[in-house]
Amino acid sequence: MQSLSFNLVDNAVAENPANTTDMIYNFSEIIAFVSKYMTLKPGDLIFTGTPANGAGQNVKGDHLQAYVEGELLLDFKLV
Helix, strand or coil: CCCEEEEEECCCCCCCEEHHHHHHCHHHHHHHHHHCCCCCCCCCCCCCCCCCCEECCCCCEEEEEEECCCCCEEEEEEC
């Protein structure tokens, strides 16, 4: 799999950028693990945190923007 850079902007605060090569588990492993406990459906999101800081807390009303290779792919508020 090709390596990709990604980052998350949380309420206009850029979180630490990362690269898929820095991830402890690859996407297939993460999806397989989550699938043991729940059925994933199209549109479901799995928040993993970033390699340097790990997962943080998100709350109702947070505005999240996700970028991969500098391209904005997700832009939404938590409800």
